[in-house]
Amino acid sequence: MNTGRAVVITSTAVLAASLIAAGWFGARLLIDRTDNALIASLGSGHDVAVSPDDPPALLFARLHFLVTRDRLDEAQPLLNRLAAGGDRRLAVAALYDMANARLRLAIDHLGSNKIDPAIPLVRLAKDNYRRALNLDPGFWDAKYNLDIAMRLVRDFPQLDVEGEEIPPEAAKKLWTDLPGLPRGLP
Amino acid sequence: MGLRARMGLLLLAAAMLTSCPALAQLRSVDLYAPRPFGYVIGDAIALTAEIALDAPYVLDPASLPQPRPLDYWLDLRDVRLKDHGIEDGVRHYTLDLVYQTFYAPLEPRRLAIPGVALSAVDGERRVAVNVPAWSFLMSPLREIISTAPGQAMALRPDIAPQPIPTAATMRRLIMVLGLTLVAFLALAWQKGWGPFGRRRSRPFAQAARAIAAPLATAPDAPSYRRALLALHRAFDVTAGRGVFAEDLPAFFEAHPAFRAAEAEVRRLFAASRRVFFGDDTQGAQRELPPLELVAISRRLRAVERGGP
Secondary structure (H helix, E strand, O other): OHHHHHHHHHHHHHHHHHHHHHHHHHHHHHHHHHHHHHHHHHHOOOOOOOOOOOOHHHHHHHHHHHHOOOOHHHHHHHHHHHHHOOOHHHHHHHHHHHHHHHHHHHHHHHHOOOHHHHHHHHHHHHHHHHHHHHHOOOOHHHHHHHHHHHHHOOOOHHHHHHOOOOOHHHHHHHHHOOOOOOOOOO | OHHHHHOEEEOOOOOOOOOHHHHHHEEEEEEEEOOOOOEOOOOEEEEEEEEEEEOOOEEOHHHOOOOEEOOOOEEEEEEEEEEEEEEOOEEEEEEEEEEEEOOOOOOOEEEEEOOEEEEEEOOOOEEEEEEOOEEEEEOOOOOOOOOOOOOOOOOOOOOOOOOOOOHHHHHHHHHHHHHHHHHHHHHHHHHOOOOHHHHHOOHHHHHHHHHHHHHHHOOOHHHHHHHHHHHHHHHHHHHOOOOOHHHHHHHHHHOHHHHHHHHHHHHHHHHHHHHHOOOOHHHHHHHOOHHHHHHHHHHHHHHHHOOO
């Protein structure tokens, strides 16, 4: 009879605990499924509003949606949120995608000979690539694109050591020092 | 220190010792570094310095460099000092330094990581401890002028968003549901719920087991009475209350399976009435011989089990 009582108590306890766990996992699954549906709809080109409390994967999906449409100012708060968050993989991806968007925009500007707006974009892109590489030094795509950005606007010791904004005339001078914008061979 | 085995040993004896008293206090500074070539933009470089000091001296923690950008192309990412304690009057330290280079060379180029100036103190005196500089070759990632087909400045593609992985949660949910089922079955089995109820209480099986042996070996009056009592108890347990002859219609109503043995049950109750109310065990035994009583008990056991 004692073993009977023990079986009843143990199985009731296990039953209660596993029911709670099942409820929790079920809720998690439901939430994740909903978020995945939102991510999929962002991926198929439908904008979805997100709140800062949404999971990082959804924030990143929105950020990707925005940066691929050159809405960089709207994407910046999401990037700050992701870069400060705990998910290192998504922080790297967000920094990298943002940097790519800025660099693409800068190259577009340079293509139409608009040099002044291009330089700050390249500098911001470089900064984002560096932060991404800080988090993941083995990220080859970021290395490659940072190399492209570096050759567009090279770093120079005297400017960085002073740590000041480049004066506009220096930026212009800097541009003339560039190894060359390879639009067609010389 | 498995790292050290992979590293090329770059032993720079403490040649930087300047003052005479310092010679006695600083035993050695050995720098262990990885390969000095083949670095590209963004690579992290881990240097390890092993420092040995004479016992009273300790490294001044305030002289350790802080992680910071050292140059426009070089970041100091991580500084970690491990104190291995005193051995034979010599205190050993391991200083791990992690740098990250962001130089974008157009051709292979030699760059130098500057040395680190530390100091050791023993209370009043202060001794300089210099970790030497280290130089390495950086390599370009791309050619100077692209000769690849297609666009000259093709960026590497973006990272596309991925759905939140749910497979692990699903697996855990299934495992937990399995556990729920097992726990529920254990509880139902123990409590005799549902289909376990029939397994759980089989009073007629118990009664049949209890009366078969005594009646077969010694079919006397007391064992006959005991056998009848055992069968009555089985009826009571099955019905959940006392069952007398006048309750039989209600009993068959509630347990229709026993209708198959209605004639036997009525015979049993008639015999029992004779024994317990007429005090006529002899007559009852004539009417329902002990061996037939055993047969009835087996029949009832079969009915109870769901058989014919």
